[in-house]
Amino acid sequence: MAARETNPNFMNGVPELLILRLLQQSEMYGYEIVQAIRSRTDAVIAVGEGVVYPVLHGLERDGAVKSRRKTVKGRSRIYYSVTPAGSHRLADLSESWTNLTAAIQKMLTGGQRDQAIP
Amino acid sequence: MAARETNPNFMNGVPELLILRLLQQSEMYGYEIVQAIRSRTDAVIAVGEGVVYPVLHGLERDGAVKSRRKTVKGRSRIYYSVTPAGSHRLADLSESWTNLTAAIQKMLTGGQRDQAIP
């Protein structure tokens, strides 16, 4: 029950969702994804490299993304992009996420006792 | 990467949030909580007893809820209710959840490529 240092424990499966979404928009490499998530969420969500790389490898193993090596200014980068299977997977995850948040929202706001809304 | 049978892998920390919310509305016992979550979310979320009981014990150990034993029609029930500390904890979790979902929503909908919204 120890408090997490960074993200408050609601992160299960979320990195995979965000990574697929980013890659659907444009080809990216691991290190870039780490920073993109941090910046686009205004640091609300911060996933480390230790999370991103295993997820990328898992997605590639499942055929949801594919990679190609590219050398830019002497630096070797591995760019990932979504496959049709990955796109389908993103759609599924996205729908699951929407359903889940809707259900939770209903429980959080829908009180059975009257709520003062002035 | 195997697909979950019931809930789609976004469940980290969610049971604790829902349980605290339910208990804030009214005193409840474990078995009742299991069914309340299932019914109030229209079975979108289904947490088993193996999840609920450990969470309740952890919350009690941390002083977020307190329990009292009550016997109803020969059946012994342990009713839980939130303490002030638990109420504070619920507020924190609730805020974290709101921030997280807002950030993700922004990433899911905010595309950098134009989206057809007719």
Next chain:
DNA sequence: TGCAATGCCTTGAACTTCGAGGTATGATGA
């Protein structure tokens, strides 16, 4: 030369959920 940033990766610990099982009582029905 030294140091920071870039870019890839792995590891072990810690946590959580999941699913199945165990115990015991009351109500139902054949």
Next chain:
DNA sequence: TCATCATACCTCGAAGTTCAAGGCATTGCA
């Protein structure tokens, strides 16, 4: 009477994640 189901508590091992830290190598800057 006896079997079965719903109630009500609980525990356990397996599986999957995230987290933090570190290792390796290159480039750019002071």
